[in-house]
Amino acid sequence: MTPTEILSYAPRVLSQAQRQAYFDTGYLLLPELIDKAWLEKIRAVAAEFVEQSRACVKSDEKFDLEPGHTSAAPKLRRLSFPVDHHEVFREFAFNSVLVDVAEDLLGPNVCYHHSKLNYKWSHGGEEIKWHQDIQYWPHTDFSPLTIGVYLDDVDDEMGPMGIVPGSHLGPLYNLQDESGRWIGAIRDADLKQVDPSTADYLKGPAGSVTVHNCCSVHGSSPNLSPRVRPLLLQTYVAGDSFPLQTIGTNGLGRYANTLVRGARPDTTTIDGRRVPVAPDYSGGYISIMAVQQTE
Numbered sequence: 001m002t003p004t005e006i007l008s009y010a011p012r013v014l015s016q017a018q019r020q021a022y023f024d025t026g027y028l029l030l031p032e033l034i035d036k037a038w039l040e041k042i043r044a045v046a047a048e049f050v051e052q053s054r055a056c057v058k059s060d061e062k063f064d065l066e067p068g069h070t071s072a073a074p075k076l077r078r079l080s081f082p083v084d085h086h087e088v089f090r091e092f093a094f095n096s097v098l099v100d101v102a103e104d105l106l107g108p109n110v111c112y113h114h115s116k117l118n119y120k121w122s123h124g125g126e127e128i129k130w131h132q133d134i135q136y137w138p139h140t141d142f143s144p145l146t147i148g149v150y151l152d153d154v155d156d157e158m159g160p161m162g163i164v165p166g167s168h169l170g171p172l173y174n175l176q177d178e179s180g181r182w183i184g185a186i187r188d189a190d191l192k193q194v195d196p197s198t199a200d201y202l203k204g205p206a207g208s209v210t211v212h213n214c215c216s217v218h219g220s221s222p223n224l225s226p227r228v229r230p231l232l233l234q235t236y237v238a239g240d241s242f243p244l245q246t247i248g249t250n251g252l253g254r255y256a257n258t259l260v261r262g263a264r265p266d267t268t269t270i271d272g273r274r275v276p277v278a279p280d281y282s283g284g285y286i287s288i289m290a291v292q293q294t295e
């Protein structure tokens with residue numbers, strides 16, 4: 001769907017100016033959008049996982065640990081796929097104002113793709129280098145967007161999310177180094193073209209929400225403060241956008257590609273052509289013969 005088509009649907013929570021600003025700049029900051037009741041529930045569950053991480057000595061599929069993590073002084077870098085691990089995260093991602101925001105920016109049909117709870121621990125929580133997301137999980141279009149929620153107040157010292165305005169409309173960079181090794185970040189030589197000095201750093205009180213498009217160049221600095229920075233991120237895509245299944249982190253997470261609003265249209269656009277597509281056979285395979293003979 002084009003921005004004009006999306007804008008023709010009545011918005012749920014955003015103003016038309018906010019929707020247009022997202023299409024023009026590739027990102028939004030929505031101060032204190034999440035209410036206290038949700039925040040308290042999510043914080044309590046997040047704290048349970050920090051407790052669990054004390055027993056973890058090595059990063060695994062669930063907990064990504066910073067060097068120096070110990071059971072006495074946990075330093076969690078990320079809880080991967082929180083939606084897979086607790087119904088509160090699931091309910092929040094599938095059934096809260098986040099889906100309204102996604103609908104306002106993607107149109108009436110919305111799928112959940114994945115989630116993560118990024119921490120930047122106090123006194124040096126690591127930087128996230130400048131990158132774009134679409135290379136990690138390519139789709140049939142560039143609709144995917146990520147909605148972040150700051151679970152605590154975040155200021156400049158804490159490594160807030162920085163986004164280069166308008167970069168979503170520019171080049172898609174190679175996130176490999178010169179030898180072809182995947183480094184997941186834009187090469188230093190290409191950063192001259194990006195000009196991260198123009199980045200807008202999104203910060204605010206607990207409950208503030210960030211949105212960025214999958215092509216927006218973004219990153220964040222180390223957390224130099226004595227405070228931990230928790231940022232809960234969930235990615236959504238338009239209902240007619242499909243992951244290229246064998247690339248990157250597509251296909252990971254138990255709830256990947258769950259429809260959270262509207263319906264999955266029976267067409268998609270590939271290389272600029274509209275394709276009426278077959279239904280999902282993952283519930284059981286039927287051969288072309290059987291389907292044509294209507295057995």
Ligand SMILES: O=C(O)CCC(=O)C(=O)O
Nearest residue numbers: 118128160161219220231
């Ligand atoms: O946590 C952050 O500041 C940035 C997160 C991010 O870009 C990512 O996890 O891909």
